[in-house]
Amino acid sequence: MSDGSSETVPPAEPAGERDVLRTRLVDLLGCRYPIVQTGMGWVSGANLTAATSAAGGFGILASITMTSDQFADAVRTVKERTDAPFGANFRAGQPDLDERIRFATGEGIRLFSFAGAPTKDAIAKIHDAGGLVMPTVGARRHAEKMAEWGVDAVIAQGGEGGGHTGSVPTSLLLPQVVEAVGDQIPVVGAGGFHSGQGLVAALAYGADGIAMGTRFLLTQESRVPEAIKGDYTKATVFDTVVTTALDGAPQRVIRTELIDGLEKASIVTRMPKAALKALEFRKQTGTSLKELWAEGMAMRKDQDLTWAQLAMAANAPMLIKTALVDGDASVGVLPTGQVTGVIDDLPTVEALLQQLVAEARATLTRLTA
Template sequence: MAAFSNSITRLFNIQYPLVQAGMVWASGWRLASAVSNAGGLGLIGSGSMYPDVLREHIRACKQATSEPFGVNVPLLYPDIDKHIQIIIEEGVRIVFTSAGNPKTWTPLLKEKGITVVHVVSSAKFARKSQEAGVDAVVAEGFEAGGHNGREETTSMVLIPMVADAVEIPVIAAGGIGSGRAMAAAFALGADGVQVGSRFVATPEASSHMNFKEAVVSAGEGDTMLSLKKLTPVRLLKNAFYDAVRAAELQGASPEELALLLGRGRAKLGMFEGRLEEGELEIGQVSAMIKDIQPAADIVQEIWEEFNEVRRQLHNL
């Protein structure tokens, strides 16, 4: 099939309209550079990084790839001003923001010539992001891992609503881990896809092997959205999830849930591999992940399956 070109490949100057999500404790420079070298867009997940660590990862990524890559910045984390300054100083050309108001940093980033994408969970916030001047939005459905929308809108419903609501390119996320899902997202109006959970199960992901093996072992129904009184997050069921669930059923206040969550809970589970006490953020698509594979193989597999589905649909 001929070379693929659309609004997303041109926006990022990449080969395939496929973005690797910037996930805390999983998306360091090794994963980002591997995906970028394979033809997608790799993202460094800055949410789990101190400012000086982010700088190290950006510089290492520059050494590992000559292809475009970006940084994901969750706006709810501390030191965001320092992260933004480092991104500008280090000459990063693409930034994905999430979990906050896109109006806060988009004007400055755009002034510096940086391409800005914001993650949304509703058509309403997609329109607000467009008004804020972002170049594209990620429409992330309820199936996604990590921090999620309170609306609980599934990707099947969210993607076409967002595609109808804005004129800028739409990147679909949430439940996408295969070429079939990528083709479905395009049928719903997306211009590209963002894949998260599938890239956790790679040698290049910086998360602990215990967590990677737990993802591969996950079955249908093994993740749930929880902590909605704080910031909704999809978690793999474990002892910590059970404690959160019990507290929620007893009517725990946001303050009580925050106390239960404590500090460093995600690091404990995903980075240190303590599977029962830690917070294990992963998407529903984990039930479909059966192997730990190199990131480049995943990119190629998704792309080949996407093209095969395109051929099949063309022949209907």
Template sequence: MTNRITSLFNIEYPIIQAGMIWASGWKLASAVSNAGGLGLLGAGSMYPDIFREHVRQCKAATSNPFGVNIPLLYPDIDKHIEIILEEKVPVVFSSAGNPKTWTKLLKDNGVRVVHVVSSSKFARKAEDAGCDAVVAEGFEAGGHNGREETTSLVLIPAVKAAVSIPVIAAGGIATGRQMLAAMVLGAEGVQMGSRFVASQEASSHQAFKQAVLDSVEGDTVLTMKQLTPVRLIRNAFYQQVMDAEQRGASPEELKTLLGRGRAKKGMFEGNMEEGELEIGQVSALVHDILPAGEIVKKVWQEFSEALGNPIGKL
């Protein structure tokens, strides 16, 4: 397939691996890029020196394009931007902040810039800032989420109608049929996170990967809406948060409860009770841990088969 997304990134398939914290290191990103998709490093969980090392390892492991995902509110964002420019990273996906801050500098240096949005309003702002594309991320997505709670089925066509730049769909996508549905709604590519957490190359802890496989519908909940909304698997930490919110805890109390390193403790170190376990609703459809390249090929095959027989067996 050739469309605006494959042309923009010079990739074979319009399949993008989300830059998830504690899961998306150089092994995962390079494997996805080598398979014809676009792999992203998750810079949000990397100190600058670690980030530079992952960029260099990824460059050594693939000759294909790859990118990085950077939360714009990250405290060392200026150092990360400097590394991106020095190492000539070709693609940046930004999130959680104002895209106007860094987009012009990045584009002036030849970087393709994509911003993650949860509403048509923010999609228009990203287009006005000069972004090359937007990711329309629905309420179903894992990790930090928009406050609007708009589902992908509504968000994708709304964003498509609001902007002229290409739209990448995210949130609730792990199969080729879901990819086809997103494309029918107006997307020109998809970004998948939860499906790639359950890959052999993901740096997340094996216990967390198993928790993803074990999850069923209703096991994830969008919580911490007073701070930054985040979708989590239900566990002891989640229950502490819910109890605090139900008794009317202030944002300051919730920040104290959250503390530091909760996501690392859960997703990277494997503490399934006290850690923060970020994953999307689509984890209920993920049943195996596969090589990342095989995931790309499988999703593309499912998409192609569904495209030829859209009302066939689900």
């Protein structure tokens, strides 16, 4: 359990009135602030997740790029550093999902987040084990489908968001999703958020909180190498691009010579390299060839991928690891939200959350004065 050294004193709440920052999301997840740190592959390890939850936000472990043993170690490390609640991120089609659900719920993890849509069966199993489900959606109809299937909350990520993203900006998507499902479940806004003013804007749209990836990547507790963090802070809002060259699906990254080369290369030249990287990813995550094949076939069916896109999809995680873990941006990929163009500092997670909450309360005071 935590020794209390990382705990913080929250900013003063308005006296004699309801605290606007205590939303349905806060009550659902058991955190102090309606701010979620997303489960970024290769980035959201035990250090970042524990720091976020201990400081009052809600941290999510990126189990999707961990072996089962690494995931177990990460969960126990987080629990040693804080008694605050946290979640974990999963792939809908990963072969050992049932085993990880059993382990995670047994360790007291309540929230299971998914970058894509989980199956109805997975949602039911998580609920039966006492867990909560929160997928990320990029369209109103996807939110409606997830609510119909019984998820407990959704993250609505606009086109400004990093990694796989849609084309609708947050300012249009978020109110659409709130209108569609906000009376049933909490809605969390994502894509472009980095400040307390943004948090208030999300609440004004009817959301119950915000989720941030790039802003948490650019903190002191993030495991990303310092030189790579420098590539992010030097980027402008014009230095990101949404490309399909990585895995056939739109993905926002920092534009580099590698990205330019991938976009110009033919699928024929990309395929052999992608297949080799897919096998390397298998070793990194402890996935057997049989499991890799089964997951690939599920992806091909669910996402209507061609064989070429499937090979590229398996390749993408290793290109990202090359940059975010190994620190080589010349042959790696830098997934990012467009918000990287307005971030130029690397605060601690605690300082970041305190700043966001203070900005939010000051904004609310200004608007109601």
